[in-house]
Amino acid sequence: MGTAYDKYAHEPFAVTADLAVLTLRDGALHVLLVERGQEPYKGHWALPGGFVQPDESAETAARRELAEETGLSDVSGLHLEQLRTYSEPDRDPRMRVVTVAFTALLPHPPEPHGGSDAAQARWVPYDTAGPLAFDHDRILADAHDRVGAKLEYTGLATAFCPPEFTLGELQQVYETVWGTALDRPNFRRKVLATAGFVEAVPGAARLTGGRGKPAALYRAGTAATLHPPLLRPTPEGRPA
């Protein structure tokens, strides 16, 4: 709104909130998809989402959708972040729909459930997720890019982990999202050297159950950004 704000008439738009809900299952990145029950794209898979209601912000609508689609009772602690808005005039064949896309990160994926509607919802490995309805392939790819980038300079990786986790689990998050293997001792050293990234759980609590030496437990730290950042190994045309 500015000068032109008052100049042109405005056309009504429909506004939706779409979600790229990501999680780790069996060491692979998965995304929550729903099967569309109606035209257009009937029978195709799509990102969950829905219309923003008159009394809601897009964020509120996204959190409501997240609760509905995952079937989780408490969705308040989950990481939900606005990704970007997609507004190409022809992105929905029916009418003018602008969608505000969000990225949500889940620690434990709830089992596939019926969903709140007739359409079924399902966890799908990220690599086999396309092609999706509308421009959802692009939204999903953007979400993946964003998450991968934010792992470098924020503590976002802990959003994929339960409240208490081992450094091995944290490393798995990086390896899975980036698709690269990391050296374990070096990863450990960098994480512990970064102030505010993780903090040790006071009692000498240790997670056992698996094989090998039990690992120490950590909690997410309070730092918003990582200093120094945890850069991925040679992302693009990096020298050496």
Place this chain on the structure above:
Amino acid sequence: MGTAYDKYAHEPFAVTADLAVLTLRDGALHVLLVERGQEPYKGHWALPGGFVQPDESAETAARRELAEETGLSDVSGLHLEQLRTYSEPDRDPRMRVVTVAFTALLPHPPEPHGGSDAAQARWVPYDTAGPLAFDHDRILADAHDRVGAKLEYTGLATAFCPPEFTLGELQQVYETVWGTALDRPNFRRKVLATAGFVEAVPGAARLTGGRGKPAALYRAGTAATLHPPLLRPTPEGRPA
């Protein structure tokens, strides 16, 4: 759009594109503001922007607005980037308006101009820019945060510079946006050590005119991200 997409009726929204147009003038960060000519917030300053038209994406509308508001004939090479979308139900007292906010960076600020409408447009120092109409204070602050953060790990700073620039000018960008002084030899060393950030202009071209030793000229490089990044000195609770 997903399951709930077809479940609820949708309410019509108005969609606008608002712009935080930033530039450097006299070593200070400035933002382009317009004075509102009508209610609500008549007489208040606001970010330029306007309704997205039926055949436009938000990006297209933003670029159109940018051309209109700055009066620049060629706005195609300028940096324009989606910031985020603001959709609180009560953010506009008249009706339900969702705005897609953009950040634009200008090298040479064009002089204040009449603007395309009755309202006047003006460059205002960032520090004295508030309070603005609607939620524009928040949008502007978010834009500043985003630009400051992106200076660290992208070559965005060159968007504030003319096609050919000196390292001194580039350093000014960092110092102005971050509000901190940087050591000149160290800045120079880091910039030149970062592959793809800047490239020297072939001919031993040098910019003179000011005082002191003439500086070598550089052009923006091709790297999308900076490796290693150019971190700001002690941004928050950084150890040491």
Place this chain on the structure above:
DNA sequence: GCTTTAATAGTCAGTACGACTATAAAGAGG
């Protein structure tokens, strides 16, 4: 010419990093 100003070169010690090697503590299988 001498001073001022800004660009550029170089130094040095502390830190971070990648690539390894080594040790410790658990479970699995005989």
Place this chain on the structure above:
DNA sequence: CCTCTTTATAGTCGTACTGACTATTAAAGC
């Protein structure tokens, strides 16, 4: 119960990067 396998954790070493400096160069302004 002993050994192998698995995973966590500790430590080493040489290179690269960083921040804090000092030094030199080349122009403009008295």
